[in-house]
Amino acid sequence: MRKVLVVAQSGGPSAVVNASLAGAVAEARRLGAFGAVYGLVHGVEGALGETLVDLTQVSDATLQELAHTPGAALGSTRRAIVEADFARWRAVFRAHEVGFFAYIGGNGSMWVCQRLAALDPDLRVMGIPKTVDNDLTQTDHTPGYGSAARFLALAVRDTGRDVEAMRSFEDVVLVEALGRNTGWLAAAAALLKDAPDDAPHLVYVPEVPFDEAAFLDDVRRIHARLGIVFVVVAEGVRDAAGVQIGQRGAPTDALGRVVPSLAQGAATILGDLVRERLGLRARVLRPGLIGRALTACVSPTDRREAWAVGAAAVARLAAGEHGQMVTLERTSDAPYAVRLGGVPLLDVAGVEKPLPRAYMDERGTMISEAFRQYARPLIEADTLALGRLDAPLVSRRLMDHDP
Amino acid sequence: MRKVLVVAQSGGPSAVVNASLAGAVAEARRLGAFGAVYGLVHGVEGALGETLVDLTQVSDATLQELAHTPGAALGSTRRAIVEADFARWRAVFRAHEVGFFAYIGGNGSMWVCQRLAALDPDLRVMGIPKTVDNDLTQTDHTPGYGSAARFLALAVRDTGRDVEAMRSFEDVVLVEALGRNTGWLAAAAALLKDAPDDAPHLVYVPEVPFDEAAFLDDVRRIHARLGIVFVVVAEGVRDAAGVQIGQRGAPTDALGRVVPSLAQGAATILGDLVRERLGLRARVLRPGLIGRALTACVSPTDRREAWAVGAAAVARLAAGEHGQMVTLERTSDAPYAVRLGGVPLLDVAGVEKPLPRAYMDERGTMISEAFRQYARPLIEADTLALGRLDAPLVSRRLMDHDP
Numbered sequence: 001m002r003k004v005l006v007v008a009q010s011g012g013p014s015a016v017v018n019a020s021l022a023g024a025v026a027e028a029r030r031l032g033a034f035g036a037v038y039g040l041v042h043g044v045e046g047a048l049g050e051t052l053v054d055l056t057q058v059s060d061a062t063l064q065e066l067a068h069t070p071g072a073a074l075g076s077t078r079r080a081i082v083e084a085d086f087a088r089w090r091a092v093f094r095a096h097e098v099g100f101f102a103y104i105g106g107n108g109s110m111w112v113c114q115r116l117a118a119l120d121p122d123l124r125v126m127g128i129p130k131t132v133d134n135d136l137t138q139t140d141h142t143p144g145y146g147s148a149a150r151f152l153a154l155a156v157r158d159t160g161r162d163v164e165a166m167r168s169f170e171d172v173v174l175v176e177a178l179g180r181n182t183g184w185l186a187a188a189a190a191l192l193k194d195a196p197d198d199a200p201h202l203v204y205v206p207e208v209p210f211d212e213a214a215f216l217d218d219v220r221r222i223h224a225r226l227g228i229v230f231v232v233v234a235e236g237v238r239d240a241a242g243v244q245i246g247q248r249g250a251p252t253d254a255l256g257r258v259v260p261s262l263a264q265g266a267a268t269i270l271g272d273l274v275r276e277r278l279g280l281r282a283r284v285l286r287p288g289l290i291g292r293a294l295t296a297c298v299s300p301t302d303r304r305e306a307w308a309v310g311a312a313a314v315a316r317l318a319a320g321e322h323g324q325m326v327t328l329e330r331t332s333d334a335p336y337a338v339r340l341g342g343v344p345l346l347d348v349a350g351v352e353k354p355l356p357r358a359y360m361d362e363r364g365t366m367i368s369e370a371f372r373q374y375a376r377p378l379i380e381a382d383t384l385a386l387g388r389l390d391a392p393l394v395s396r397r398l399m400d401h402d403p
Numbered sequence: 404m405r406k407v408l409v410v411a412q413s414g415g416p417s418a419v420v421n422a423s424l425a426g427a428v429a430e431a432r433r434l435g436a437f438g439a440v441y442g443l444v445h446g447v448e449g450a451l452g453e454t455l456v457d458l459t460q461v462s463d464a465t466l467q468e469l470a471h472t473p474g475a476a477l478g479s480t481r482r483a484i485v486e487a488d489f490a491r492w493r494a495v496f497r498a499h500e501v502g503f504f505a506y507i508g509g510n511g512s513m514w515v516c517q518r519l520a521a522l523d524p525d526l527r528v529m530g531i532p533k534t535v536d537n538d539l540t541q542t543d544h545t546p547g548y549g550s551a552a553r554f555l556a557l558a559v560r561d562t563g564r565d566v567e568a569m570r571s572f573e574d575v576v577l578v579e580a581l582g583r584n585t586g587w588l589a590a591a592a593a594l595l596k597d598a599p600d601d602a603p604h605l606v607y608v609p610e611v612p613f614d615e616a617a618f619l620d621d622v623r624r625i626h627a628r629l630g631i632v633f634v635v636v637a638e639g640v641r642d643a644a645g646v647q648i649g650q651r652g653a654p655t656d657a658l659g660r661v662v663p664s665l666a667q668g669a670a671t672i673l674g675d676l677v678r679e680r681l682g683l684r685a686r687v688l689r690p691g692l693i694g695r696a697l698t699a700c701v702s703p704t705d706r707r708e709a710w711a712v713g714a715a716a717v718a719r720l721a722a723g724e725h726g727q728m729v730t731l732e733r734t735s736d737a738p739y740a741v742r743l744g745g746v747p748l749l750d751v752a753g754v755e756k757p758l759p760r761a762y763m764d765e766r767g768t769m770i771s772e773a774f775r776q777y778a779r780p781l782i783e784a785d786t787l788a789l790g791r792l793d794a795p796l797v798s799r800r801l802m803d804h805d806p
Binding site: 009012013015018038039042045050051052053054055057058062064065066068069070071072073074075076077078079091092095096151154155158159160161162163164165166167168169173175283284285286287288289290292293294295296297385386387388389390391392393394396397398 | 412415416418421441442445448453454455456457458460461465467468469471472473474475476477478479480481482494495498499554557558561562563564565566567568569570571572576578686687688689690691692693695696697698699700788789790791792793794795796797799800801
């Protein structure tokens with residue numbers, strides 16, 4: 001009897017992670033190589049609770065709709081896995097004659113895949129990369145990133161035009177970007193900046209230690225010149241001692257640990273600094289999860305690639321390959337082109353890829369040309385141009401003391 | 404000699420206010436009825452400073468681009484106008500042979516239009532409605548609202564799917580909507596809610612006094628049932644005494660007045676309440692100005708109507724009409740249809756249109772069917788459906804104490 005394929009989703013959703021699920025299920029049905037296709041409900045929670053759904057009969061129309069639906073249709077999870085969980089997981093898979101497992105997730109999920117495969121030589125596993133944070137190694141980029149990056153790039157460019165029009169009534173606008181450990185998303189905020197005075201003017205990423213004095217100097221200098229300062233700050237930006245700025249002053253629990261949900265956040269803390277130290281008005285925008293969910297900002301490239309990595313994982317399993325994470329390998333920047341590849345799970349499991357220092361400028365407060373070249377194709381930037389009014393001034397006819 | 408037409412923008416920008424500008428300029432050029440078309444830079448600031456630009460030669464290509472560009476291309480303003488300003492304004496207009504003035508703005512701008520016309524019988528004025536708040540009277544709705552409403556409806560629906568997938572790791576999500584005095588935008592957050600358990604679960608508008616005990620009860624009850632509570636709160640929500648919730652605890656100036664820029668905001672205050680009183684986790688999303696600027700969420704209907712009211716104002720001026728604000732009159736709900744109209748400026752100047760009580764349900768925490776019928780055509784909701792995974796559970800094969 002042919003073995004069952006199980007698919008599952010883990011970690012924070014993205015606007016396109018359901019496209020990976022749909023791609024995997026569609027490919028499995030097209031190949032007809034598996035006894036059935038099941039989904040784990042809420043990832044590891046579904047494994048431990050033996051909560052599986054049968055995806056074999058899901059219609060093609062539903063799969064196409066799911067590819068355009070945010071969230072994680074199977075349910076996702078952040079539950080930490082303890083050693084005892086693996087035995088239960090293996091027992092559930094054995095009871096259901098599961099021979100193949102495709103796990104859509106980040107570097108933690110890749111580690112889980114690897115452990116499951118090591119425990120059961122009859123289980124063939126494949127990792128499907130997913131994270132808006134873009135911090136998986138061995139792949140050019142990760143599905144989910146392009147759409148979250150596109151949201152932030154559009155939000156900052158468009159809101160930049162808005163506050164520019166209200167120059168006399170706004171001083172400093174701070175946008176907080178997702179990214180607790182890496183600056184991939186914060187950096188993307190500058191991808192649609194076409195002129196030096198366009199928003200954003202300053203970008204802060206966790207990989208570059210935050211220098212408070214330099215920040216205040218820069219804000220003061222830019223405000224004096226332009227009348228408006230647009231700042232983007234990753235939620236995880238850190239000072240030279242490695243302390244996250246956004247958790248300053250947050251309440252601590254009985255063990256002295258910061259309670260993250262009570263932290264004000266990096267943009268709010270920097271906004272307070274601007275008000276107190278420079279006497280300027282500061283407005284804080286914190287779109288948070290909206291940025292990883294908003295369907296209206298999905299990058300078509302991202303959605304297509306998310307589907308493709310899901311389908312490729314299943315095709316590789318059907319062809320006898322396993323123990324890998326599917327990757328995207330860039331073959332050309334212009335025109336942008338990628339091909340699908342695969343790397344051993346051990347090479348990606350638990351490893352985080354920081355934003356390379358060369359992707360920021362020398363001072364570390366603006367993206368470099370190298371980053372623009374890398375990331376612009378991922379958000380399909382070229383289709384998104386705005387206009388500028390370029391009209392001549394009318395000569396004055398009144399003296400200043402008229403009428 | 405034919406008199407000059409001046410166009411200007413005032414108040415907070417929207418994603419489509421430049422479409423009104425482009426529509427006005429394009430129509431003026433098409434008609435050829437004016438000596439020139441000038442723009443005031445930053446509204447009243449441009450009038451007082453005699454800073455005008457000549458729009459007569461702006462290319463059609465630029466006008467088309469502007470129609471898709473957020474912000475206010477001429478520059479906008481919130482500067483309060485004092486009595487002495489009118490004489491200066493009149494003198495500047497006279498010096499430049501201005502005979503026609505089309506002002507794009509909200510109810511404050513309509514009052515300014517009316518005053519200018521009263522001061523100078525030779526000046527013919529026309530108001531062009533603009534506000535994301537949708538609080539202008541005498542018009543079915545106001546250009547700018549449909550796009551900001553569409554952003555919020557999409558953001559809440561899409562983020563609702565995201566947190567629903569992470570049910571065990573989120574308790575309460577609060578989104579703050581723009582709207583200091585009216586709930587039109589907060590209400591729009593529920594326009595894409597298709598099932599009773601979809602986000603949002605609770606909506607708070609300034610027109611319904613906020614009842615803290617009922618809020619905490621509702622959150623507790625919904626959390627017990629669904630495991631997740633999605634709340635939308637207008638920034639201007641007020642308690643029974645009329646005090647804005649979002650300004651509680653904010654620092655005051657020497658005169659005891661709250662400093663709005665230092666207020667934490669309604670969603671943050673309610674989030675703190677949820678944590679302290681219910682012991683639940685609370686996540687606050689505050690997209691702020693992103694919601695009125697994001698081009699990716701523009702409603703095509705809204706952009707088309709914004710262009711149309713700009714063009715209609717100029718056409719009416721050329722035809723000898725004046726002293727009006729252009730309006731949108733709905734002639735049919737299904738299929739949605741509007742025609743252009745006009746009302747005396749005095750009927751709209753300085754008047755605010757609250758969200759009718761009948762647009763909320765009996766308890767005042769969710770929109771009514773009447774509001775859905777009114778507002779769904781404005782965001783073009785029908786083109787935006789998502790999918791749902793509907794797959795059968797796999798029968799269990801293990802006892803709970805296995806393996």
